Amino acid sequence: MSRVLVFQHVAAEPLGTLDALLRQRGHRLRFHNFERQPDAQPSIDRYRGLIVLGGPMNVAEHPDRAHLRTELKVIEAALRANKPVLGICLGSQLLAHVLGAPIRRLPRPEIGWYQLQPEQAAAEDAVMKPVRQATPVFQWHSYGFELPHGAQRLASTADWPNQAFRYGENAYGLQFHMEMDTALVHRWLANPGYWPDLAEVGLDPLAQPIRDDTERHMDTMQQVADQVFGGFLDLVGRPNRRIVLPSR
Numbered sequence: 204m205s206r207v208l209v210f211q212h213v214a215a216e217p218l219g220t221l222d223a224l225l226r227q228r229g230h231r232l233r234f235h236n237f238e239r240q241p242d243a244q245p246s247i248d249r250y251r252g253l254i255v256l257g258g259p260m261n262v263a264e265h266p267d268r269a270h271l272r273t274e275l276k277v278i279e280a281a282l283r284a285n286k287p288v289l290g291i292c293l294g295s296q297l298l299a300h301v302l303g304a305p306i307r308r309l310p311r312p313e314i315g316w317y318q319l320q321p322e323q324a325a326a327e328d329a330v331m332k333p334v335r336q337a338t339p340v341f342q343w344h345s346y347g348f349e350l351p352h353g354a355q356r357l358a359s360t361a362d363w364p365n366q367a368f369r370y371g372e373n374a375y376g377l378q379f380h381m382e383m384d385t386a387l388v389h390r391w392l393a394n395p396g397y398w399p400d401l402a403e404v405g406l407d408p409l410a411q412p413i414r415d416d417t418e419r420h421m422d423t424m425q426q427v428a429d430q431v432f433g434g435f436l437d438l439v440g441r442p443n444r445r446i447v448l449p450s451r
Contacts, residue, residue: 205229205251205439210274211236212258212293215394219382220425221254224432230439237270244273247280252287252439255294257380259396261346262296262306275301287373287438292344295368295376299348302370306346309363313342314404316416317360319367319379324355329438330375331357331367333430339420340379341388343400347378373438381428388417 207230209218214236218225225232235245247253255274265271278301281288290298296306319340325331334357347363350356351370358367366378391397398408406412 206231206233206249207252207254207439208245208247208250208277209234210245210253210255210277210294211238212256212260212270213238215391215397216257216292217387218254218256219380219387220384220428221382221432224429224436228436230436237274241268241270243270245277247277247284247286250286253278253281253289255288255290255297257292257294257343260293262293262300271297282371282374285371285373287435288375289435290376291382292378292380295378296346296348298370298374298376299351299354299368302351302354304349304351304354306348309345309347311362312345312400312403313347313360313362314344314400314406315342315410315413316340316420317342317362317379319358319360321358322356325357325367328355328357328369328434329372330369330431330434333427333434334358338427339416339424340381341383341417341420341424342379343391343397344378345400345403348376375435381424381431383421384425385417385421388413388421 209232211234235243260268274297278298288298300306316339318337320337321334325334348365350365350368354368354370356368360366368376392410401410
C-alpha cells in the first residue's frame with residue numbers, strides 16, 4: 204500500500220472527487236492543512252507521491268507566508284527523488300515556480316466553465332490522453348503559470364495558453380479544477396470570501412450562469428477527470444528513478 208502526501212491550503216478547497224479515487228486504489232493519505240498548521244514542516248521521504256491543492260493565495264506571497272516556502276522545498280525534494288507530483292491550480296503554479304517559470308496575473312480571471320483544448324502531445328501522455336477533444340473544465344484563478352523550460356504543454360484555453368504541463372515523466376501541473384463536484388461548486392459560490400472574485404468578472408454572488416453551466420457540464424468533466432486522475436495514480440505505483448532539475 205502506497206502513501207500519498209497532500210497539501211491543503213484552506214478547508215474550502217479539498218481533494219474533492221480525487222479523495223474517493225485515491226482511497227479506492229488503496230492509497231493511504233497524509234494531509235497537511237496549512238491553514239490550521241502554517242508552521243508544519245512535512246517531508247516527502249516516506250511517501251510515494253505528492254498532491255498540492257488550490258488556495259486563494261498566490262505564489263508571490265511566499266516571502267510573507269512561511270508555508271509556501273515550505274511547500275516549494277518539498278516540491279523540489281519530490282522532483283529530485285522523481286516521485287509523482289500533481290499540482291492543482293495554486294499547486295500547479297507552485298510547481299511551475301520551482302521549475303523556474305514566472306507566474307503572471309491574468310488580464311481577466313478565469314472563473315467558471317471553460318473549454319480545455321488538448322495539445323497534440325496530450326494524445327500520448329500517460330495522464331492527459333483521456334482529454335481527446337475540447338472538454339469543459341471548471342476554473343477559478345486570477346494568476347497563471349508560464350510554461351517551465353523543459354516542460355511539455357498539454358492543454359490550453361482560449362483565454363490562457365498554459366493550462367496543463369508535464370515535467371519529466373511524472374510531474375504534472377493542472378491549472379483547472381477537475382476534482383470538483385456540483386456540491387463543491389455551490390460551496391464556493393456561497394463563500395463570501397470568494398465573492399470579490401465573482402464581482403471582478405461581472406457576476407453577483409448568485410452567479411447563476413456558473414450554476415447553469417455546472418448542471419450542463421459537470422457529468423462530462425467528471426467522466427474525463429476520473430480517467431485523468433487514474434492515470435496519475437498509476438504513476439504513483441511505479442518505481443522511482445532520479446532526475447536532474449534545471450539549474451536556477
